Amino acid sequence: MTQAGEGAEGPVSRREPAGHADGLSAGWDYAPAPESRDIVSIAPEYGLFVAGEFAPAAGGGTFSTVNPATEETLSRVAAAGPADVDRAVAAARAAYDQVWGPMPGAERAKYLYRIARALQERAREFAVLESLDNGKPIRESRDVDVPLAAAHFFYYAGWADKLEHAGFGPAPRPLGVAGQVIPWNFPLMMAAWKLAPALAAGNTCVLKPAETTPLTALLLAEVCHQAGLPPGVVNVLTGAGDTGAALVAHPGIDKVAFTGSTEVGKEIARSVAGTGKKLTLELGGKAANIVFDDAPVEQAVEGIVNGIFFNQGHVCCAGSRLLVQESVAGAVVDRLRRRLASLRLGDPLDKNTDIGAVNSPEQLDKITRLSATGEAEGARRWSPPCRLPDRGYWFAPTIFTGVSQSHRIAREEIFGPVLSVLTFRTPEEAVAKANNTPYGLSAGAWTEKGSRILWLAQRLRAGVIWANTYNRFDPASPFGGYQESGFGREGGRHGLAAYLDA
Numbered sequence: 098m099t100q101a102g103e104g105a106e107g108p109v110s111r112r113e114p115a116g117h118a119d120g121l122s123a124g125w126d127y128a129p130a131p132e133s134r135d136i137v138s139i140a141p142e143y144g145l146f147v148a149g150e151f152a153p154a155a156g157g158g159t160f161s162t163v164n165p166a167t168e169e170t171l172s173r174v175a176a177a178g179p180a181d182v183d184r185a186v187a188a189a190r191a192a193y194d195q196v197w198g199p200m201p202g203a204e205r206a207k208y209l210y211r212i213a214r215a216l217q218e219r220a221r222e223f224a225v226l227e228s229l230d231n232g233k234p235i236r237e238s239r240d241v242d243v244p245l246a247a248a249h250f251f252y253y254a255g256w257a258d259k260l261e262h263a264g265f266g267p268a269p270r271p272l273g274v275a276g277q278v279i280p281w282n283f284p285l286m287m288a289a290w291k292l293a294p295a296l297a298a299g300n301t302c303v304l305k306p307a308e309t310t311p312l313t314a315l316l317l318a319e320v321c322h323q324a325g326l327p328p329g330v331v332n333v334l335t336g337a338g339d340t341g342a343a344l345v346a347h348p349g350i351d352k353v354a355f356t357g358s359t360e361v362g363k364e365i366a367r368s369v370a371g372t373g374k375k376l377t378l379e380l381g382g383k384a385a386n387i388v389f390d391d392a393p394v395e396q397a398v399e400g401i402v403n404g405i406f407f408n409q410g411h412v413c414c415a416g417s418r419l420l421v422q423e424s425v426a427g428a429v430v431d432r433l434r435r436r437l438a439s440l441r442l443g444d445p446l447d448k449n450t451d452i453g454a455v456n457s458p459e460q461l462d463k464i465t466r467l468s469a470t471g472e473a474e475g476a477r478r479w480s481p482p483c484r485l486p487d488r489g490y491w492f493a494p495t496i497f498t499g500v501s502q503s504h505r506i507a508r509e510e511i512f513g514p515v516l517s518v519l520t521f522r523t524p525e526e527a528v529a530k531a532n533n534t535p536y537g538l539s540a541g542a543w544t545e546k547g548s549r550i551l552w553l554a555q556r557l558r559a560g561v562i563w564a565n566t567y568n569r570f571d572p573a574s575p576f577g578g579y580q581e582s583g584f585g586r587e588g589g590r591h592g593l594a595a596y597l598d599a
């Protein structure tokens with residue numbers, strides 16, 4: 098066992114809550130509650146899903162996908178090359194011209210409803226597969242990722258026959274073929290966010306899931322087949338970054354939608370510039386979660402934990418900078434530490450697990466390196482005492498106090514379970530510090546004054562602002578950012594605009 102954390106209480110067993118600070122829970126523990134993986138059948142190899150069929154890559158290349166909690170190879174997956182991108186784009190074009198584009202919206206809606214229902218029917222299978230491939234706790238894949246993916250298909254199915262009433266003019270037209278590249282942090286949910294609005298608007302799609310998490314996108318392809326979706330309407334090309342680059346650069350693509358790092362987003366913007374392709378980018382973030390002295394502390398602490406430790410902090414809108422009013426900072430951080438000591442890190446398939454595995458060794462390395470700069474630059478690091486499993490990629494929940502705005506951990510997206518705590522004295526100072534970032538995706542505010550929330554919402558430069566809650570998503574609500582967080586919105590009526598020539 099590798100020990101993590103610098104808590105004074107020393108190591109504890111993995112099944113034991115990391116601390117018993119209130120003395121109430123001492124000697125009491127949860128029994129293991131593992132979800133069975135029997136519901137999932139993983140093939141030893143997967144092909145690309147093109148024109149309604151699974152087939153190997155033209156060049157025969159494959160790569161393995163690994164369970165980050167155990168380092169076990171789950172499957173080998175086809176690596177799409179330029180010839181496969183050509184074939185997928187041609188299939189999507191044919192489906193757009195001959196079937197999907199001319200199809201009445203009410204008919205398209207039926208397919209989307211079918212996909213949504215199949216997602217619900219196979220929810221457990223999707224949840225277990227997502228946790229195996231991604232490392233996220235089953236509680237989250239079961240209660241958040243899969244239900245939200247289904248909700249997106251239901252929501253956009255409802256729009257498919259109402260586009261002329263959506264406020265985009267009397268006869269909005271689809272764009273054509275969409276090339277969509279998604280990351281590994283919410284593999285199924287990001288696929289749904291991309292596919293559902295595109296299909297509802299009458300476009301066909303070529304989707305490139307992330308290299309480390311291809312399996313739920315491939316299962317979703319199977320669901321599309323099960324739903325009788327005409328061949329070529331949805332194509333899934335597994336592969337690495339070069340597959341994504343070939344897809345977005347392909348001349349047969351009319352629209353590019355990307356979620357991922359700001360660095361790759363900028364590269365894509367350069368590749369698309371001047372081509373006439375439409376582009377939406379949903380990139381990184383460094384959100385401020387602002388706690389005022391009148392906030393209900395217990396509730397705020399839950400919101401802080403949810404803001405940064407949900408999905409191991411692999412969340413673009415994570416509340417990674419806690420801005421807490423100076424007069425209550427000590428009390429809030431004390432309670433936060435006690436709460437962190439009760440979080441359970443370990444087996445993602447255990448229903449009691451709060452913090453699962455980091456998705457890849459590369460991401461673990463990035464989190465480790467950036468956290469080291471926090472200490473080197475003078476911030477104080479704290480983790481609850483907890484043991485990390487021997488195998489797999491793990492990082493203990495971590496808080497940095499004494500953070501200043503110039504520290505790298507206050508400026509750069511760590512994309513891991515690491516919280517930087519800063520303080521402020523006045524609301525104006527909170528706004529100035531919150532906005533002191535090149536990003537602008539999200540923010541949170543904790544206060545009992547409604548007027549203060551409205552005052553803040555007018556001043557914070559972020560696409561989404563949560564008040565007295567955090568990380569709430571709804572398909573009807575638009576999501577997206579400013580500045581280096583990208584442009585365009587996903588979700589809601591706004592999400593349709595990205596796929597319509599309106």
Ligand code: NDP
Nearest residue numbers: 279280306307308337338341342357358361380381413512
């Ligand atoms: P990337 O931006 O590299 O990956 C996102 C997707 O883009 C993946 O499918 C990836 O493929 C693909 N891709 C990579 N390079 C290109 C390219 N040149 N053209 C087209 N597509 C490409 O993110 P990483 O996975 O490398 O993560 C790096 C950092 O990015 C993280 O540490 C985090 O800070 C941030 N990030 C932010 C996300 C967000 O939602 N804001 C999501 C993911 C990461 P492949 O998987 O094969 O590399």
